[in-house]
Amino acid sequence: MKLRFRGQLDRVFTIATGLSVVLLTLVLLAILGPMVYRGSSAVFFQGTVEFRKMQKNLFGRGDEQALHAEVAETEKVRQQVYEMIDAFKKGVDVEALSEQVRQIHRQFGQDLRDRNLPAGEYTRLRELTRQIRDKLEAAFRSQDINEIKRLVGEVLKDESNPQLKGTSAEKLFAIARQFLQAAGQIDLGKHQEYALALQEAEGILFHSEALPGLLGPRPGEPPAPLVMLRYGATRWDQAQTLLDRFLWVEHWVEEKPGEPLVLQRKPRAELFPEPLRPLFTYVEQNAGKMLHPRRTVYWQFLRDDNVNSHYFGGIGPEILGTMLITVVGMLFVIPLGIISAAYLVECASDGWTMRIIRMGINTLAGVPSIVFGLFGLAFFVLFLFPLLGFAPRPCILAASMTLAVLTLPVMIRASEEAIRSVPATYKEGSLALGASRFHTFIAVTFPAALPGILTGVILSLSRIAGETAPILFTGAVSLGAVPRSLFDPTRTLSYGSYDMAVGDRLGMMVPHNQYGMVVTLVLLILILNGAAIMLRTRVFKKLRGH
Amino acid sequence: MPEEERKDMPTSVLKNDITKPNVRTTTFTIDGRERPANLAGETCTCAVIHSENFSLHYGSKAGVQNITMDIYPCSVTAIIGPSGCGKSTFLRSINRMNDLIPHVHTEGKLLVDGHDIYDKHTNLVNLRQQVGMVFQKPNPFPKSIFDNVAYGPSLQGVRNKGELQNVVEQSLRAAALWEEVKDDLKKSALALSGGQQQRLCIARALATKPRVLLMDEPCSALDPIATGRIEDLMHQLQSTYTIVIVTHNMQQAARVSERAAFFCLGELIEYDWTSKIFSNPAKKETEDYVTGRFG
Structure with missing residues (x-):
């Protein structure tokens, strides 16, 4: 009975x-999956x-002729x-329209002066167009269709005037006729409203002052002036969002007093009178033809x-900066960490000084990273650099050194454990053959501790590549040139994503x-770690003799 | 051996005069093979290791006290005794491996080849090359077989590849391992079996061409067959080397050694021909121990 119970307990444990392994995997996938999915849309979309226009103009990629043909095709659809x-x-x-009319009137005056007409003639013609102008402006302002008809009718009487034929003033009649035709179809009281709504719609369709359009x-x-305003939606998902904004108006409505506001959507077309409504159905139906979405791999x-x-564009300099900072940081961390660990294990006595140092190392591992950032600024940038004759400004070197200090405790602890776990018999064997302590460490202890030390390397590598706060003041910038030396500041992936998350309105749009x-x-x-893990496995296998 | 020194030796030793060539005429059989009782006694009679009132303390705790004994070349000397009696401590004193332990201090003299090794001018590197050591647990380095054996010579400054190869082959042959590993010297030493590893450790110790080989219970982690091979090996080696072996296994001591020393509670109780120790010991404690009445 008892034995059976124990067997069941074992099964439950298994x-x-x-289950916990499965759960852990699921949680990992749940976290990583959407992130990878959304992140991959930067390359696959x-x-x-x-x-393609943007790629051609900004980066010089793609076939010019094919692009021309494609643009012509889409323009044909857009023309409508x-x-x-x-x-x-x-x-x-x-x-x-008023502005246009005034412009034509001025232009006509200019033309008349150029023609050197007799003074009387000039005044007469000028007076004539002035009247036309005033009548048209009155018609534009008017909200009564009959008055508009009357005013425009009066204007159009002068169309047959031979002295205006063939001059720049002739355009006035075309404007007048078009206005009459359009005015017949709209609610004249809503001029202002229509104009504002149209401005907004045009902003979404083309571009507004600060935002790109469809x-x-x-x-x-x-x-x-802003490059991003020179192109429409470059991605189909972006286009879909803009199309949605174009077709629907959202506003918050108070349904009952005191209740939370409710978001309501209504077709934007309803804001406009009948003649413009087909525009919305046209854009909705022909969005694909106007934009030609196509599967794209933007590995660049x-x-x-x-x-x-x-x-627009990619993250090349960020990747470069991250790699630089990581590599330079590791160049500090690895030797310093191993030497300190070797000292702590092999040479240090067990006195109270060593105990304090050990405690210090452990405490350092728990210090918030922003503290290291300020330390790096105060010590490396503002104190050490001027002392050594370098310009006291944030740079890759300072950032790497700060990150190195940050991860040293991790590296030291891991290496210490690794060196400590090398069997004492190895050391004894080496010493018994006449090797010095130093040679024993280099030739026997260190190789045997290498897998454990590489674990420390992996841990500090991930930390260095991913930290943001320590490089905030010591070497990271959100915009700037690609670094040319270790004394330049750089952009990094970690700081870049932080900056896009908090400081940049544009970042939210992409x-x-x-x-x-x-x-x-x-x-x-993952790649850097994978390399380190592979190295560790190889070393481990070699040590084990498989 | 000078007369003054002899006076300090235990009486039993003086009576039987173990400095004289072995008078034993019987032959030992190990695994059915025979070997002469004495291979070296004729020529090598002066002590290689001479200990005089040697004491070693760990802090205030005594490790060994007042050890006075001579160990003779080209023979196997066994040190037996109960656990904690200081036999390993004494063995490790001979190549100063106890230095690794903090707060160790010594008194008296311990001479190897006439040099006081606890003199402050002693070159530890030279001493340990002269006095090789094989440990209780096989402890090959996590390197290739070749690198393990070549470790000692390269420490001595041998860089020439051909020379190293020669030394490695000789040492592996001397340790009776060559035939088994000659085809994969590049293989990790940790892939060998326990017995092979221990023979590799012996080869590694031999590669520095020592005069003395200290063995600290070399077979305690091995099965009987591997033990047999190591013992065979000791018989072969004793013609060239001075071997000191610490063992718990009294049958083994009887099989392999010519002389045996019995330690108890940090003191040397009796030191005599092995045959005498096991058949007719002078001291009661020794008799109790070898007959199994002890502890």
């Missing part, structure tokens, strides 16, 4: 441990024609969008520099880049 908007504008945007700027428009993400704070950075960091650490 099942419980197995549906790129639009705008993406432009036309619809322009036609509508003629009846709605009275400010723009299709990018209209052809012929002068290039925007890992190589390119970014454009406009990571709106979450795939942020995830891409984090996933690259994780992969980089």
Whole structure:
């Protein structure tokens, strides 16, 4: 009975441990899976024609002729969008129309002066267009369709005037006729409203002052100062979001007083009168044809520099900076850690000084990393560098040294354990053959402790590559040139993703880049660790003689 | 041996005069093979290791006290005794391995080849090359077989590959391991069996060409067959080397040694021909121990 109970207990134990392993794996997958999925979208995604345009212009990639053909094809579809908007504008945007009319009037005056007409003639013609101008402006301001009809009718009477034929003033009549036609179809009381709504819709469709739009700027428009405004949605997922914003208006409505506000969506088309509504269905149906989404592998993400704070481009300099800081940091950590550990194990006495030092090392391992950051700034950057004759400014070297100090306790502890666990018989055997203590350490103890020391290397490597706070003040920047020497500051993956998360509004618009950075960091650490683990396994096998 | 020194020896030793060539005429049989009772006694009669009132203390605790004995070349000397009697301590004193333990201090004299090894001018490297040691547990380094054996010579400054190869082969042959490992000298020593590892350790000790080989219970971690091979090896080696073996196994002491010393509670009780120790010991304690009445 008792034996059976024990057997069952064993089985329960086996099942419980197995389950916990499965659970751990699931949790890991649950954490890593979405991150990797979202991060990989920085490289694998549906790129639009705008993406290819951007790649061609900013990075010089892609076939120029194919791109031209593609752009022409999409422009053909887009043309109708432009036309619809322009036609509508003629009846709605009275400010723009007034400005246009005034412009034509001025231009006409200029033309008249150039023609050197007799003074009387000049005054007469000028007066005529002035009247036309005033009537048109009155018509634009008017909210009564009959009055508009009357005013425009009066204006159009002068169309047959031979003295205006063939001059720049002739354009006024076209404007007048178009306005009359458009004005007949809209609610005249809502001019202002329509104009604002159209401005917003155009902002989403083309681009606004600060945000890129769905299709990018209209052809012929002068290039925007911000590079990101010069292209539409480069990614299909981005395009979908913008399309959604274009088609729907969201606002918070108070349904009952005192209750929380409720988000309501209604079609943006409803904001506009009948003549513009087909625009929305057209854009919705032809978005694909206007943007040509295509499966894209943008592996250069890992190589390119970014454009406009990571709106476009990749994370090449960040990867380089992370590797540099990690490698230089490890160059400090590995020898210092091993030597300290060797001293602690092989030479140090057990006095109270050593006990204090040991305690110090253990305590250091638990100090918050930001403290190390400030220490690095105060000691390396502001104290040590001027002392050695270097410029006291944050740089890779200072960052690496700060990170080295941060991870030294880990390295020392791991190496100490490794060296301590080498069987004493190895040392005895070596000493009995006449070797000195130093030679024994180099030739026997160290190789035997190597697997354990490599564990320390793995631990500190991950720490160094991933830490943000210690390099905040000692060598990391969010933007800047690619470093040319160890005395330059650098961008890193860890600091870059931190910066995108807290400081950068643009970063939020391109979450795939942020995830891409984090996933690259994780992969980089995994690769470095994988290499170290493989090395450790090889050393271990060699030591074991398999 | 000078007369003054003899006076300090235990009376039993003086009576039988173990400095004289072995008078034993019987032959030993190990695994059915025969060997002459004495191979070396004719020529080697002066002591290689001379201990005079040698004491060693761990802090205030005594390890061994007032050991006075001579160990003769080209023979196997066994040190037997109960656990904690100081036999290993004495053995490790001969190549100063006790130095590794903190707070050790010694009194009296311990001469190897006429040099006081506890003199402060003693070159430890030279001493340990002269006095090789094989430990209780096989302790090959986690290196290849070749590197294990070549460790000692390369410490002495031998860099020439060919020379090293020669030394390695000779040592492995001397340790009766060559035939088994000659094809994979590059293999890790840890892949060998326990018995092979111990023979490798012997080869490693022999590679520095020592005069004395100290063996601290070399077979206690091995099975009887591996033990037999090590014992065979000792018989072969005793013609060239002075071997001191500490063992718990009295049959083994009887089989392999010519002379035997019985230690108890840190003191040397009796030191005589092995045959005498086991058949007709002079002291009651020895008799109790070898007949199994002790403890």
